[in-house]
Amino acid sequence: MVSKKQIQLVNSLKQKKYREEHQLFIAEGAKIVPELLRSDIKVEQVFATREFLERHTVGENIECIEVKYNELERLSAQTTPSDVLAVCKIPVHVFDKKVLKGKLTLVLDDIKDPGNLGTIIRIADWFGIDTIICSKESADAYNPKVVQATMGSIARINLHYLELSELFSDLNTSLDPGKSFPIYGALLEGEDLYKKQLSEEGIIVIGNESRGISGAVEAFVNQRITIPSFAHYKSGKGEAESLNAAIATAIICSEFRRG
Amino acid sequence: MVSKKQIQLVNSLKQKKYREEHQLFIAEGAKIVPELLRSDIKVEQVFATREFLERHTVGENIECIEVKYNELERLSAQTTPSDVLAVCKIPVHVFDKKVLKGKLTLVLDDIKDPGNLGTIIRIADWFGIDTIICSKESADAYNPKVVQATMGSIARINLHYLELSELFSDLNTSLDPGKSFPIYGALLEGEDLYKKQLSEEGIIVIGNESRGISGAVEAFVNQRITIPSFAHYKSGKGEAESLNAAIATAIICSEFRRG
Numbered sequence: 001m002v003s004k005k006q007i008q009l010v011n012s013l014k015q016k017k018y019r020e021e022h023q024l025f026i027a028e029g030a031k032i033v034p035e036l037l038r039s040d041i042k043v044e045q046v047f048a049t050r051e052f053l054e055r056h057t058v059g060e061n062i063e064c065i066e067v068k069y070n071e072l073e074r075l076s077a078q079t080t081p082s083d084v085l086a087v088c089k090i091p092v093h094v095f096d097k098k099v100l101k102g103k104l105t106l107v108l109d110d111i112k113d114p115g116n117l118g119t120i121i122r123i124a125d126w127f128g129i130d131t132i133i134c135s136k137e138s139a140d141a142y143n144p145k146v147v148q149a150t151m152g153s154i155a156r157i158n159l160h161y162l163e164l165s166e167l168f169s170d171l172n173t174s175l176d177p178g179k180s181f182p183i184y185g186a187l188l189e190g191e192d193l194y195k196k197q198l199s200e201e202g203i204i205v206i207g208n209e210s211r212g213i214s215g216a217v218e219a220f221v222n223q224r225i226t227i228p229s230f231a232h233y234k235s236g237k238g239e240a241e242s243l244n245a246a247i248a249t250a251i252i253c254s255e256f257r258r259g
Numbered sequence: 260m261v262s263k264k265q266i267q268l269v270n271s272l273k274q275k276k277y278r279e280e281h282q283l284f285i286a287e288g289a290k291i292v293p294e295l296l297r298s299d300i301k302v303e304q305v306f307a308t309r310e311f312l313e314r315h316t317v318g319e320n321i322e323c324i325e326v327k328y329n330e331l332e333r334l335s336a337q338t339t340p341s342d343v344l345a346v347c348k349i350p351v352h353v354f355d356k357k358v359l360k361g362k363l364t365l366v367l368d369d370i371k372d373p374g375n376l377g378t379i380i381r382i383a384d385w386f387g388i389d390t391i392i393c394s395k396e397s398a399d400a401y402n403p404k405v406v407q408a409t410m411g412s413i414a415r416i417n418l419h420y421l422e423l424s425e426l427f428s429d430l431n432t433s434l435d436p437g438k439s440f441p442i443y444g445a446l447l448e449g450e451d452l453y454k455k456q457l458s459e460e461g462i463i464v465i466g467n468e469s470r471g472i473s474g475a476v477e478a479f480v481n482q483r484i485t486i487p488s489f490a491h492y493k494s495g496k497g498e499a500e501s502l503n504a505a506i507a508t509a510i511i512c513s514e515f516r517r518g
Contacts, residue, residue: 194517
């Protein structure tokens with residue numbers, strides 16, 4: 001049985017303002033919730049049907065509320081609720097520029113669409129990229145739509161929201177004085193992604209869905225890359241004008257990792 | 260000014276049943292509609308605001324109705340309507356197995372999500388794949404959500420809905436007697452996509468979002484490929500369990516085309 005106060009709290013977490021106030025987010029579904037329970041994410045409450053609870057173990061220190069399916073309908077952010085919903089603590093990842101050393105990191109310059117952000121988090125996880133830095137204007141990673149689109153990958157990625165110009169401004173001095181730290185950006189004009197020598201260390205900047213990488217961020221890009229379309233290869237002119245931001249991310253990450 | 264009858268027709272086209280009955284579909288937006296007007300797609304009607312019509316030319320043989328923005332709200336399938344909506348003829352592409360010769364073709368085995376289908380059509384267009392064959396159970400490509408997600412690419416791709424087992428059953432005899440026509444399938448167990456020699460001719464089968472490639476179709480796959488995750492490379496076990504179907508399509512197409 002779920003109380004009015006619980007319904008209120010869970011529903012408030014669909015809004016960023018209340019997620020920030022309570023430092024909580026919601027996740028749903030028999031695939032994602034068990035993954036979060038196994039992860040480092042602190043799950044505070046689980047609302048689940050008897051059927052779910054018969055098949056899954058919820059830790060003893062987690063408040064577990066058995067509910068009817070129609071009660072889940074009053075909590076869920078989904079069109080079709082599943083049989084479990086968890087309230088989780090937003091993890092605190094302290095950012096230190098040193099974590100950038102020796103590995104690849106994604107930087108998102110205003111990714112606005114929650115579905116794209118969730119998909120990009122899942123792609124990062126697939127390709128073993130464990131840190132994503134989002135500009136402050138990017139979609140909120142703890143928006144229920146993002147959480148669902150990550151399919152559980154959100155539990156394994158360190159997410160940071162930073163002012164990108166501050167991040168980039170003293171990167172070279174703080175990481176490797178005298179050497180420029182590779183900052184890759186996918187741009188319309190750049191070196192052919194498939195022909196360029198790609199490093200195992202660096203930042204890959206992904207631009208906003210409609211305007212791409214902003215001028216302020218582009219100024220810091222020192223490795224300009226471009227994904228040539230096959231039509232471009234054949235005829236010198238492209239057909240599809242652009243790729244979706246998440247699709248471009250997948251192609252770029254695949255190319256970095258294929259070795 | 261838009262009539263009641265026009266509102267009724269346009270709204271009926273949000274349902275597959277009426278799209279099939281009228282052989283019409285709708286497309287919206289100042290990016291997609293002008294692309295359709297320039298393409299081989301037969302546009303029958305354009306509903307647009309004065310602002311749109313001042314900036315774009317609509318052919319003389321197309322019925323063009325100037326409307327107010329609030330009238331577009333009554334027609335649109337979008338949450339936020341744009342300033343133009345077109346009613347278009349569903350193109351008729353006659354299928355002949357011979358078109359498969361000498362090039363790559365995508366076959367979709369029950370892609371159900373309209374957003375995924377639209378994104379896959381856009382990816383195909385980017386990589387110069389001009390034919391997509393969908394199983395009969397796949398999402399309808401003329402669903403407004405699919406059309407929007409293609410960003411205009413739907414005008415350049417030949418789409419067919421076929422019974423896949425019929426397609427595959429006599430492929431070798433009809434195309435290249437005595438030689439097996441390459442049918443690639445992305446499966447959990449298969450050759451490493453990044454290491455396999457990929458041909459310039461063949462079919463790439465993409466499976467359903469949750470169950471992958473069906474058993475009936477897998478039986479015809481003669482080139483089993485798998486996308487290794489980077490985590491898999493490093494530790495022998497994957498982190499993210501799977502990739503979204505459209506993301507997998509992008510990675511596979513990129514690998515085929517990079518040469």
